[in-house]
Amino acid sequence: MNYFSSSFKLGILGGGQLGKMMLYDTRKYDIQTNVIDPNPEAPSKFACNFFEQGDLMDYETVLQFGRKVDVLTFEIEGVNIEALEQLEKEGKKVYPQAAVLRKIQDKGVQKQFYSEHHIPTSPFTVYQEKDDLTEALVRKEWEYPFVWKSCTGGYDGNGVSIIRSEEDLIPVPDVPCIAEKMIPFKNELAVIVARNPVGEVKTYPVVEMEFHPEANQVEYVICPARIDSAVAKKARELAVKVSEAFEHVGLLAVEMFQTQDDKVLVNEVAPRPHNSGHYSIEASYTNQFEQHIRAILDLPLGDTESKVGGVMVNLVGDESHEGQVKYQNIEKIMKMPGVTPHIYGKKQTRPFRKMGHVTIVHRDINKARKIAEDVKKEIKVISR
Amino acid sequence: MNYFSSSFKLGILGGGQLGKMMLYDTRKYDIQTNVIDPNPEAPSKFACNFFEQGDLMDYETVLQFGRKVDVLTFEIEGVNIEALEQLEKEGKKVYPQAAVLRKIQDKGVQKQFYSEHHIPTSPFTVYQEKDDLTEALVRKEWEYPFVWKSCTGGYDGNGVSIIRSEEDLIPVPDVPCIAEKMIPFKNELAVIVARNPVGEVKTYPVVEMEFHPEANQVEYVICPARIDSAVAKKARELAVKVSEAFEHVGLLAVEMFQTQDDKVLVNEVAPRPHNSGHYSIEASYTNQFEQHIRAILDLPLGDTESKVGGVMVNLVGDESHEGQVKYQNIEKIMKMPGVTPHIYGKKQTRPFRKMGHVTIVHRDINKARKIAEDVKKEIKVISR
Numbered sequence: 001m002n003y004f005s006s007s008f009k010l011g012i013l014g015g016g017q018l019g020k021m022m023l024y025d026t027r028k029y030d031i032q033t034n035v036i037d038p039n040p041e042a043p044s045k046f047a048c049n050f051f052e053q054g055d056l057m058d059y060e061t062v063l064q065f066g067r068k069v070d071v072l073t074f075e076i077e078g079v080n081i082e083a084l085e086q087l088e089k090e091g092k093k094v095y096p097q098a099a100v101l102r103k104i105q106d107k108g109v110q111k112q113f114y115s116e117h118h119i120p121t122s123p124f125t126v127y128q129e130k131d132d133l134t135e136a137l138v139r140k141e142w143e144y145p146f147v148w149k150s151c152t153g154g155y156d157g158n159g160v161s162i163i164r165s166e167e168d169l170i171p172v173p174d175v176p177c178i179a180e181k182m183i184p185f186k187n188e189l190a191v192i193v194a195r196n197p198v199g200e201v202k203t204y205p206v207v208e209m210e211f212h213p214e215a216n217q218v219e220y221v222i223c224p225a226r227i228d229s230a231v232a233k234k235a236r237e238l239a240v241k242v243s244e245a246f247e248h249v250g251l252l253a254v255e256m257f258q259t260q261d262d263k264v265l266v267n268e269v270a271p272r273p274h275n276s277g278h279y280s281i282e283a284s285y286t287n288q289f290e291q292h293i294r295a296i297l298d299l300p301l302g303d304t305e306s307k308v309g310g311v312m313v314n315l316v317g318d319e320s321h322e323g324q325v326k327y328q329n330i331e332k333i334m335k336m337p338g339v340t341p342h343i344y345g346k347k348q349t350r351p352f353r354k355m356g357h358v359t360i361v362h363r364d365i366n367k368a369r370k371i372a373e374d375v376k377k378e379i380k381v382i383s384r
Numbered sequence: 385m386n387y388f389s390s391s392f393k394l395g396i397l398g399g400g401q402l403g404k405m406m407l408y409d410t411r412k413y414d415i416q417t418n419v420i421d422p423n424p425e426a427p428s429k430f431a432c433n434f435f436e437q438g439d440l441m442d443y444e445t446v447l448q449f450g451r452k453v454d455v456l457t458f459e460i461e462g463v464n465i466e467a468l469e470q471l472e473k474e475g476k477k478v479y480p481q482a483a484v485l486r487k488i489q490d491k492g493v494q495k496q497f498y499s500e501h502h503i504p505t506s507p508f509t510v511y512q513e514k515d516d517l518t519e520a521l522v523r524k525e526w527e528y529p530f531v532w533k534s535c536t537g538g539y540d541g542n543g544v545s546i547i548r549s550e551e552d553l554i555p556v557p558d559v560p561c562i563a564e565k566m567i568p569f570k571n572e573l574a575v576i577v578a579r580n581p582v583g584e585v586k587t588y589p590v591v592e593m594e595f596h597p598e599a600n601q602v603e604y605v606i607c608p609a610r611i612d613s614a615v616a617k618k619a620r621e622l623a624v625k626v627s628e629a630f631e632h633v634g635l636l637a638v639e640m641f642q643t644q645d646d647k648v649l650v651n652e653v654a655p656r657p658h659n660s661g662h663y664s665i666e667a668s669y670t671n672q673f674e675q676h677i678r679a680i681l682d683l684p685l686g687d688t689e690s691k692v693g694g695v696m697v698n699l700v701g702d703e704s705h706e707g708q709v710k711y712q713n714i715e716k717i718m719k720m721p722g723v724t725p726h727i728y729g730k731k732q733t734r735p736f737r738k739m740g741h742v743t744i745v746h747r748d749i750n751k752a753r754k755i756a757e758d759v760k761k762e763i764k765v766i767s768r
Binding site for chain 2: 002004005020023024027028029030046047048049285286290294299300302303307308325326327330331334335337338339340341342343344345346347361363384
């Protein structure tokens with residue numbers, strides 16, 4: 001297959017920041033892209049060859065979009081799976097495959113998949129209705145605190161609540177959900193796995209995540225994770241096991257907990273480039289977006305190791321600002337060594353909205369982490 | 385000034401591969417761009433916010449284009465300078481400045497500038513007509529071989545000839561030219577200098593260039609140059625001296641000769657991102673395109689040092705192929721560690737046409753150089 005400067009077309013469902021960053025690499029390879037997103041001002045509107053506005057959950061829209069391209073991928077899980085299945089029946093290459101997305105889109109199904117494949121994960125039960133969960137609580141099947149997760153539609157901390165008492169359950173919507181044992185973990189870790197159609201598999205180094213206590217969004221992503229090498233090895237092996245169970249093509253970001261006794265449990269996965277891999281643009285030999293493209297086009301996978309240590313800081317909207325965005329003190333952080341801001345291109349800021357990220361690289365990961373703190377102190381995403 | 389996700393507009397004259405690579409970084413910063421190029425299918429057609437077809441040498445076209453943007457830059461020297469001067473008079477920021485381009489666009493003027501500023505360069509004489517040069521030869525003012533250069537319009541080896549005998553002069557056109565003493569050099573070197581409006585100056589490490597013997601195009605660019613550190617220091621200092629003489633804003637690529645007795649002479653300069661800096665995308669803390677944008681927008685300059693060693697190989701059209709391009713064996717080179725192909729997006733190949741480049745990075749520059757040889761052996765730019 002000839003992809004480079006040819007008539008080959010890659011379709012991407014979703015035109016957010018992940019799509020935007022993927023387009024740096026399709027442009028680098030001169031691979032033609034069609035992009036579709038419901039937002040007419042989506043970050044990926046530019047740099048693709050053809051942009052179309054449309055509803056990603058609409059069967060007919062996704063079907064018609066997919067028929068016009070040679071390979072179809074997505075940068076968001078919220079897409080119409082039936083359309084992907086129909087496209088596959090018609091012989092279209094959809095990567096990651098519809099079957100993979102089916103196992104992931106619903107968190108209940110995802111957890112059950114781990115159980116079936118003997119993949120360590122925290123204990124859980126799936127409930128179809130809120131009443132079922134309430135009854136389980138009456139029967140004392142759960143101890144407080146536990147984690148409540150909506151089976152579908154959750155992202156970036158939405159659709160996830162920590163239930164510490166009966167009262168915390170009141171605002172929770174009546175949707176299919178899972179209750180999950182709360183794991184007192186030492187670290188949240190993630191490993192990105194790349195896999196191509198011929199089954200070549202590569203893992204990125206383990207990254208360590210720190211969450212913002214209120215927004216429940218990642219605050220620092222640190223690569224390599226500052227953990228014991230035996231735990232890192234275990235995490236990479238587990239990520240490969242998960243990857244091989246799914247038999248996905250493309251990237252799979254595997255989020256994990258390192259427990260107090262150094263067990264590694266799978267929390268959840270995302271079948272696409274991931275926030276925890278953004279550091280790779282500056283730090284890795286092959287960044288995650290290029291790797292995703294290599295994987296889905298059945299090209300050889302690139303080197304996943306790092307040139308330098310990397311720390312990523314999310315740029316989220318300040319909680320007291322809403323309106324036309326301004327990146328206060330961005331000039332100050334650009335003076336710091338090894339600092340690269342990424343601005344996603346959303347014109348309006350809102351409290352905790354993901355507006356961009358900053359990567360800090362340094363040969364010494366501890367120095368990178370220190371500079372990252374300075375970055376966080378200086379930069380603010382406010383309105384004008 | 386607020387550049388990020390704002391209504392600020394950067395104008396770029398020229399939409400070739402340099403502009404295309406610059407757009408990766410304007411997209412990263414969400415800086416709006418207008419691009420103009422005579423070719424309606426220019427590589428920068430995508431990824432800018434607004435593309436327009438137009439003649440870069442036409443006064444009115446450049447003037448009207450410039451009036452619509454806040455800061456104007458260029459990725460090619462062949463633009464109408466009078467229009468840039470008029471725009472500056474109207475208060476527009478043009479970086480690099482029209483006065484810098486005036487001193488560079490004509491190679492005779494450029495050489496005279498070096499003489500006036502006591503910048504070491506090879507001995508030369510400017511001739512307004514071919515007859516003047518012929519008469520100088522009759523008077524034995526030049527010994528064979530010497531170098532003939534057209535004062536204007538030359539690039540990538542066009543407009544440059546080595547004159548070994550009277551006969552070699554026959555095909556040379558009757559245009560203003562310079563005759564230049566041929567320097568038996570040890571190495572061709574280059575240093576990229578960045579300078580912003582407040583006068584902050586940073587140099588990139590010295591790179592070493594190897595030319596293809598027939599096409600007279602760069603074959604390998606190696607960073608860091610494998611030269612004595614005293615010579616490297618001298619080259620960087622000379623580059624700063626050149627930069628300060630021009631008082632340019634933006635990048636200035638300074639090409640130099642290292643003579644047999646380790647003197648460093650300036651050959652010529654380019655006031656823009658340069659082929660000799662492409663390695664920086666993968667190898668440097670701040671790549672040359674981001675650096676150019678930082679400089680012309682009066683942002684702090686980034687770190688110019690390297691994370692890893694880098695070698696760049698140009699992908700030029702095979703001499704026996706013309707037509708729709710095909711990158712033969714590109715999958716094979718993508719298997720090699722640290723190898724990144726860049727495809728510029730030109731659909732038609734021609735003998736020696738610059739179609740792309742490949743960067744090879746490695747902690748050990750000698751290993752990178754070895755892999756670069758393997759890359760050159762495998763990949764071929766042919767027609768389908």
